[in-house]
């Protein structure tokens with residue numbers, strides 16, 4: 001195991017948990033976060049991990065980005081997707097020439113990181129554990145979930161194995177893959193559904209369990225899988241999400257079964273609502289909808305694929321962000337009405 005220090009950029013729900021587990025295991029960790037109160041709390045009182053998975057407090061060095069010193073070989077990026085560009089600009093001076101940035105994010109951020117740092121200086125990861133930043137120094141660990149790491153070119157290098165071993169400290173079942181894009185696109189399919197659940201005040205599980213909402217959730221899964229296929233990617237499944245159930249020609253029954261499995265998976269977490277819901281209802285800030293879902297609509301357009309539900313979903317999330325609509329069953333029904341209009345035509 002390499003004992004090179006790890007720099008975690010973004011010490012919130014995802015980064016803060018990794019930092020706490022690694023620091024507790026004796027891995028040298030430095031974290032950088034723009035929330036100065038959070039940085040002070042992590043370094044002094046420690047990060048408090050709460051919830052059903054495990055509870056502990058761990059001091060982890062954390063500073064604001066302007067106070068980061070030196071260069072690191074291993075940087076884990078864990079900011080929301082829309083902060084990726086800013087964060088990359090801040091962290092690049094601290095990335096060693098032979099170093100890499102591992103994206104522990106939702107979306108296709110690896111593409112932007114590769115543009116900014118060089119293709120050989122990015123590593124992909126897919127994370128599906130559930131956590132919420134609650135207050136400076138306090139993070140809820142709601143549930144375990146899939147953790148996967150892999151190079152964007154599919155190769156397995158010594159550094160890939162090193163990161164896999166590091167991730168196993170946190171998640172013993174962490175997977176090393178040659179197909180990281182397959183997992184990232186799988187998460188985009190599930191992610192589109194999670195955005196739809198955030199149109200309402202209800203929990204993820206209640207949304208997945210509502211038969212009136214299932215057809216729209218299935219249609220979103222199908223749209224994303226069609227775009228992935230056009231990109232030449234065969235998405236991989238995880239934690240109840242079965243991409244083959246949303247593939248062209250797959251029977252409705254398979255899709256309903258996968259949605260039922262997602263209702264079950266999301267019913268067993270202390271993180272009842274998605275990060276998207278939390279951004280809208282609790283943090284009152286913009287979501288990752290443009291870099292995560294908007295980007296799929298752009299890729300779809302480049303293949304001349306129509307994605308009416310994804311496009312409407314982006315617009316509805318913007319409506320909520322800008323105060324034009326509430327999170328409500330009626331807002332979700334707007335999404336379903338696109339499907340009804342399609343079926344009528």
Ligand SMILES: NC(=O)C1=CN([C@@H]2O[C@H](COP(=O)(O)OP(=O)(O)OC[C@H]3O[C@@H](n4cnc5c(N)ncnc54)[C@H](OP(=O)(O)O)[C@@H]3O)[C@@H](O)[C@H]2O)C=CC1
Nearest residue numbers: 010012013014033034078079080083087105106130131133
């Ligand atoms: N939370 C979860 O359960 C899961 C999240 N993900 C994904 O992981 C990624 C990270 O999400 P999550 O951890 O939930 O987000 P959080 O908002 O909890 O954490 C991100 C942290 O980064 C800080 N930050 C923002 N901009 C910068 C910057 N330029 N430099 C340094 N720090 C910065 C944020 O501060 P501030 O809040 O003040 O902006 C925040 O403290 C997202 O892509 C998300 O979709 C994936 C699976 C599960």
Ligand SMILES: CC(C)(CO)C(=O)C(=O)O
Nearest residue numbers: 128129130131274275276
């Ligand atoms: C729901 C979760 C944790 C995936 O399981 C997620 O990715 C989110 O909150 O956006």
